[in-house]
Amino acid sequence: MTEKSIxxxxxxxxxxxxxxxxxxxxEYGSAxxxxxxxxxxxxxxxxxxxxxxxxxxVTRAVxxxxxxxxxxxxxxxxxxxxxxxxxxxxxxxxxxxxRRIHSNADAQEVTVEGGALLGEVQTHISQHGNQMLxxxxxxxxxxxxxIQCGGYGFFSRTYGVLVDRVLExxxxxxxxxxxxxxxxxxxxxxxxLRGSGGGSFGVITSLTxxxxxxxxxxxxxxIKWKIADCNxxxxxxxxxxxxxxxxxxxxxxxVAWFGTIELYGTLLEDSKAQCETIWSDVLSSLPAxxxxxxxxxxxxxxxxxxxxxxxxxxxxxxxxxxxREGNEHLRYVKxxxxxxxxxLRDSFLDQLAVIVEVQPTKDVRxxxxxxxPNLIPATDTTSVRCRGCTWFVxxxxxxxxxxxGEAGARAEADKLQRGxxxxxxxxxxxxxxxTYLGDDDFDQGRNRNEMMASFYxxxxxxxxxxxxxxxxxxxxxxxxxxxxxxxxxxQLL
Numbered sequence: 375m376t377e378k379s380i381x382x383x384x385x386x387x388x389x390x391x392x393x394x395x396x397x398x399x400x401e402y403g404s405a406x407x408x409x410x411x412x413x414x415x416x417x418x419x420x421x422x423x424x425x426x427x428x429x430x431x432v433t434r435a436v437x438x439x440x441x442x443x444x445x446x447x448x449x450x451x452x453x454x455x456x457x458x459x460x461x462x463x464x465x466x467x468x469x470x471x472x473r474r475i476h477s478n479a480d481a482q483e484v485t486v487e488g489g490a491l492l493g494e495v496q497t498h499i500s501q502h503g504n505q506m507l508x509x510x511x512x513x514x515x516x517x518x519x520x521i522q523c524g525g526y527g528f529f530s531r532t533y534g535v536l537v538d539r540v541l542e543x544x545x546x547x548x549x550x551x552x553x554x555x556x557x558x559x560x561x562x563x564x565x566x567l568r569g570s571g572g573g574s575f576g577v578i579t580s581l582t583x584x585x586x587x588x589x590x591x592x593x594x595x596x597i598k599w600k601i602a603d604c605n606x607x608x609x610x611x612x613x614x615x616x617x618x619x620x621x622x623x624x625x626x627x628x629v630a631w632f633g634t635i636e637l638y639g640t641l642l643e644d645s646k647a648q649c650e651t652i653w654s655d656v657l658s659s660l661p662a663x664x665x666x667x668x669x670x671x672x673x674x675x676x677x678x679x680x681x682x683x684x685x686x687x688x689x690x691x692x693x694x695x696x697x698r699e700g701n702e703h704l705r706y707v708k709x710x711x712x713x714x715x716x717x718l719r720d721s722f723l724d725q726l727a728v729i730v731e732v733q734p735t736k737d738v739r740x741x742x743x744x745x746x747p748n749l750i751p752a753t754d755t756t757s758v759r760c761r762g763c764t765w766f767v768x769x770x771x772x773x774x775x776x777x778x779g780e781a782g783a784r785a786e787a788d789k790l791q792r793g794x795x796x797x798x799x800x801x802x803x804x805x806x807x808x809t810y811l812g813d814d815d816f817d818q819g820r821n822r823n824e825m826m827a828s829f830y831x832x833x834x835x836x837x838x839x840x841x842x843x844x845x846x847x848x849x850x851x852x853x854x855x856x857x858x859x860x861x862x863x864x865q866l867l
Contacts, residue, residue, distance in 0.1 A: 380419050380439060387435040393422040405468065406458055407700035410707050411775060411783055413455025417466045424471045426544055426552050426579035432467060434550040437849065441465045445573050445852050448489045449516025450698050453709050454814045456573055460852040467577055470698060479503020482585045488518040488578040493677065493693040500673050505585035508533040512685050513677060514699050518578045523571055523812035524758045526766055528640040528680055531625045531746045537568045537756055539583040547576040548845040557755055566840040569757035570830065571811035574856040575844050593641040593649045594679045595668040597660065598634045607727035609661055611720055613637045616659045617744045618717055624652055630730045631739035638684055640676055704775040706787040710799040711813035712767045712806025713760035722805060729798050737786065738794050740769045757833045759808045768813060769798050814854055
């Protein structure tokens with residue numbers, strides 16, 4: 375079926391208020407624009423609902439039109455472009471019109487629609503009741519997508535991960551039903567949606583989360599060493615020890631990029647004096663750095679500082695007018711990740727130092743984010759891949775199209791993937807226990823079975839059972855989505 379025939383068929387079913395875009399429409403190009411050169415997929419159609427009822431109507435309509443693959447896009451920050459299908463030919467339910475937010479500061483709760491961005495939510499709740507949530511580092515990531523993956527960032531060591539704040543969700547499943555899911559209603563679906571990534575079970579149209587008071591004192595800090603001028607192994611060992619021995623108000627990331635090792639983070643305490651004490655103690659435990667900075671912020675200022683200094687997309691100087699990123703700053707990004715359960719041994723840090731010492735001075739980054747292994751629910755009802763970990767690692771290659779051109783960016787990234795990224799990923803594979811669905815990677819493992827085991831781990835059999843119950847026709851699917859059990863797939867063929 376051609377794109378135009380799909381549009382004609384869907385237009386005959388859907389009300390006029392629901393926008394349908396296909397190739398050739400004036401807005402189709404901007405609707406599918408994405409930031410990652412390696413994820414430029416072309417959907418058969420993009421449909422933009424405005425309400426949960428619209429999503430329900432769309433879900434039923436696409437099946438009447440015999441569409442066999444639907445994906446969901448919100449923030450659009452999947453590294454493999456899963457919101458656009460992960461490959462050409464999907465029909466996309468685009469949540470860009472569903473970004474409304476309502477907070478109840480007295481109850482410390484906020485309800486957000488499925489297309490809302492992290493920065494929008496943090497801004498709203500901070501300005502309506504002095505509340506906050508422990509979110510990720512990039513303010514233009516979609517909140518529904520991050521929650522479905524877990525949600526880690528510079529507040530996680532103090533306040534835990536974002537997924538643990540979810541009280542309930544409103545979800546449209548493959549049969550078009552609008553369901554309220556929680557630990558008490560459709561608890562199996564609630565389990566599946568909190569940790570197994572997006573695009574497998576249905577469309578999250580809204581979420582209600584528990585917020586917390588903003589701490590009285592917030593400071594961001596940076597400590598840098600020039601790789602060429604320092605004892606890299608000594609710096610890594612000292613910074614590793616300082617991160618793990620500091621009070622839980624310290625949320626730190628140990629980074630190597632641009633020819634430097636940096637210990638960057640956020641302090642969350644009841645007073646500035648407490649922040650200054652932790653800062654002084656950390657500095658005194660480390661080798662002499664080349665530069666230091668510790669600066670107090672309000673919450674939103676801290677979020678902006680993180681985004682400007684610790685992402686490959688530092689485009690926003692404020693959170694006042696956030697938009698989903700398109701291809702304005704096109705780059706090629708490839709990422710590897712891992713959960714690390716235990717403190718790293720000195721022998722491992724020695725091996726890491728050997729790689730960091732000769733690491734390219736641009737286009738690559740490795741960072742270790744400190745976690746709190748004790749800050750997990752007493753009864754974990756989520757499908758998060760790993761719990762109780764000490765560190766979370768990301769390793770990435772990012773080449774800018776503006777610098778290299780498209781062909782050059784691909785070629786340079788390919789060289790770095792085969793060299794530096796392959797080498798450092800092999801090292802971290804010796805200490806990680808699984809990989810993070812928020813850092814989606816089609817090349818994880820030697821085959822599809824290894825890839826699925828790495829991302830889903832022991833949760834996969836139960837998740838496949840939930841898939842069979844709520845999406846037996848596999849309507850919602852992409853290359854990394856939870857598959858149907860083999861028997862069910864054979865029955866459908």
